[in-house]
Amino acid sequence: MMLVAFRGPPPHARPMMLGEAAALMQGGPVPTGSWTVTRYRSDPPPLMEPGQMEDRGMAAQIAGLLGARPSDVRVLREQPPMRMADPDRKLWPQPGPDRMMLHGSVLLARHIGDGWQVVQARQGANLRWYAITLSLMAGIFILLLLPAYWVARRITQPIRRLAEGAATERPERADPLPLTGPPEVRAVGAAYNHMRARIADYLNERTAMLVAIAHDLRTPMTRLSFRLEALPDGPRAKAQADVEEMRAMVTDLLDFMRGQGDAAAHVRIDLSAIVETLADDLADIGQDVTVTRSARAVIRGDAIALRRCVANLVENAVRYGGSARIALAIVGGRVTVAVEDDGPGVPPDAIERLCEPFYRGEASRNRETGGVGLGLAIARRIADDHGGRLDFANRTEGGLRASVTLPLERQG
Structure with missing residues (x-):
C-alpha cells in the first residue's frame, strides 16, 4: 500500500x-x-x-x-x-x-x-493528502494487527505445545499431545505421540529386564555367602567383603531402576523435620553431620524418597569431604536444602556429569572411596519427581555445594 x-x-x-x-x-x-x-x-x-x-x-x-x-x-x-x-x-x-x-x-x-x-x-x-493517506494506513494497520496476531497465535499454538512437550525432562511420562491445528501439525503431533509411546515401552522393558537380572543375582550371592563360611578366616573376610560390595551394587541398582516406575503418592510433609532427623541419625553413628540453618518448609511429596535424596547428598559429602553441613532456606515459593563439604571439589568440566548413572567423580573403583555411581543419579530423579532440581557448585573457600530445590505447598 x-x-x-x-x-x-x-x-x-x-x-x-x-x-x-x-x-x-x-x-x-x-x-x-x-x-x-x-x-x-x-x-x-x-x-x-x-x-x-x-x-x-x-x-x-x-x-x-x-x-x-x-x-x-x-x-x-x-x-x-x-x-x-x-x-x-x-x-x-x-x-x-x-x-x-x-x-x-x-x-x-x-x-x-x-x-x-x-x-x-x-x-x-499536497500535504493534506499525505496526512490523510498516512492516517488511513496507520488506522488500517492497527485494525488488522490484533486480528492478525490472534490468527498467528492460533496457528502456532499447536506447534508451541509440540515444542514444550519435546522439551520436557521426561517426555515418556508426559500426557499425549492434543491433536489440533492444521493437518500438517496434527500429523506431526500424532508422530510425536507415537514416538513417546515407543520410548516409554522401551524404557519399561529395559527397566523390567534390569530389575529381574539384579533381583535374580541375589540368590547366587546368598548361596555364595554360605559357602564362604567354610574358608579360613583371612580369605573368607576378603571374599565376604567382595560379596557385600556386589550386594550393595545390586541394591543400589534395584533402587535406581524401581524409581523409574510410578512414584508413590505425595502427601503433606515438613521437609525440615526430615532433614533434622536424618542429621541426628547420622550423627549418632559417628558421622560429622550438622544442620547450620533450618526453617519450617511444608511441601507435598514422598517422605521416604526425599529422605533418601538428602541422605545421598550427605553421604557423598561425608565420603569426599569428611563432614557435611546442611542449610535449609526458603526463597519465594521454593525451599532449598544445601549440603556443603570441605573436600577437594569437582573439576568444572565434570560437574554436569555428576548425576549420570554409574559416573564416579573419584577415578579409582574403590568401593570405600568411590561408591557405585548411582547415589546422585537417584537424588536427581527424586528431585525431578517432586518438581524440583538438583544443582552442584564448587565453593570459593573449597569444597562442593549440592543444592536440591523443591516447590513449597501452595496455600489454598
Missing part, C-alpha cells in the same frame, strides 16, 4: 483561480492551499526562464480583472511537458476568468509607473 501510494506523484493541491491571482497582485491574501508567495519590485520586466512559457490569454484575463492594459500584465508559468495540436480548438467555448486555473510555479508581473510589481507563487506538495 505504501509503495503504491507514494511511488507516484500525489494528487494536485488546490489550484489558484484567476480572480485570486488578480487579488494577489493587488496585495490580497495568499490563496488557500499549499501556495508560497514572494512579492518584490523590479525595474526591468521579468525574463522568461528555461522551462517557462508566457501565457498571453491568462494575462489578458487578469488585466481585465485589474482594469489594466493587457500589455502591462505578464504571466509566466511552467511549460506543459507535451503540447498537442488540436485543429478544432478554435471551436471550443472560451472559459471565463472564474474557470481558468493556475498550477505549479507561476510568475505574475504588472507594470506600474517606472517598474514592475512581481508576484512569484509556487504550489507545494
Whole structure:
C-alpha cells in the first residue's frame, strides 16, 4: 500500500483561480492551499526562464480583472511537458476568468509607473493528502494487527505445545499431545505421540529386564555367602567383603531402576523435620553431620524418597569431604536444602556429569572411596519427581555445594 501510494506523484493541491491571482497582485491574501508567495519590485520586466512559457490569454484575463492594459500584465508559468495540436480548438467555448486555473510555479508581473510589481507563487506538495493517506494506513494497520496476531497465535499454538512437550525432562511420562491445528501439525503431533509411546515401552522393558537380572543375582550371592563360611578366616573376610560390595551394587541398582516406575503418592510433609532427623541419625553413628540453618518448609511429596535424596547428598559429602553441613532456606515459593563439604571439589568440566548413572567423580573403583555411581543419579530423579532440581557448585573457600530445590505447598 505504501509503495503504491507514494511511488507516484500525489494528487494536485488546490489550484489558484484567476480572480485570486488578480487579488494577489493587488496585495490580497495568499490563496488557500499549499501556495508560497514572494512579492518584490523590479525595474526591468521579468525574463522568461528555461522551462517557462508566457501565457498571453491568462494575462489578458487578469488585466481585465485589474482594469489594466493587457500589455502591462505578464504571466509566466511552467511549460506543459507535451503540447498537442488540436485543429478544432478554435471551436471550443472560451472559459471565463472564474474557470481558468493556475498550477505549479507561476510568475505574475504588472507594470506600474517606472517598474514592475512581481508576484512569484509556487504550489507545494499536497500535504493534506499525505496526512490523510498516512492516517488511513496507520488506522488500517492497527485494525488488522490484533486480528492478525490472534490468527498467528492460533496457528502456532499447536506447534508451541509440540515444542514444550519435546522439551520436557521426561517426555515418556508426559500426557499425549492434543491433536489440533492444521493437518500438517496434527500429523506431526500424532508422530510425536507415537514416538513417546515407543520410548516409554522401551524404557519399561529395559527397566523390567534390569530389575529381574539384579533381583535374580541375589540368590547366587546368598548361596555364595554360605559357602564362604567354610574358608579360613583371612580369605573368607576378603571374599565376604567382595560379596557385600556386589550386594550393595545390586541394591543400589534395584533402587535406581524401581524409581523409574510410578512414584508413590505425595502427601503433606515438613521437609525440615526430615532433614533434622536424618542429621541426628547420622550423627549418632559417628558421622560429622550438622544442620547450620533450618526453617519450617511444608511441601507435598514422598517422605521416604526425599529422605533418601538428602541422605545421598550427605553421604557423598561425608565420603569426599569428611563432614557435611546442611542449610535449609526458603526463597519465594521454593525451599532449598544445601549440603556443603570441605573436600577437594569437582573439576568444572565434570560437574554436569555428576548425576549420570554409574559416573564416579573419584577415578579409582574403590568401593570405600568411590561408591557405585548411582547415589546422585537417584537424588536427581527424586528431585525431578517432586518438581524440583538438583544443582552442584564448587565453593570459593573449597569444597562442593549440592543444592536440591523443591516447590513449597501452595496455600489454598
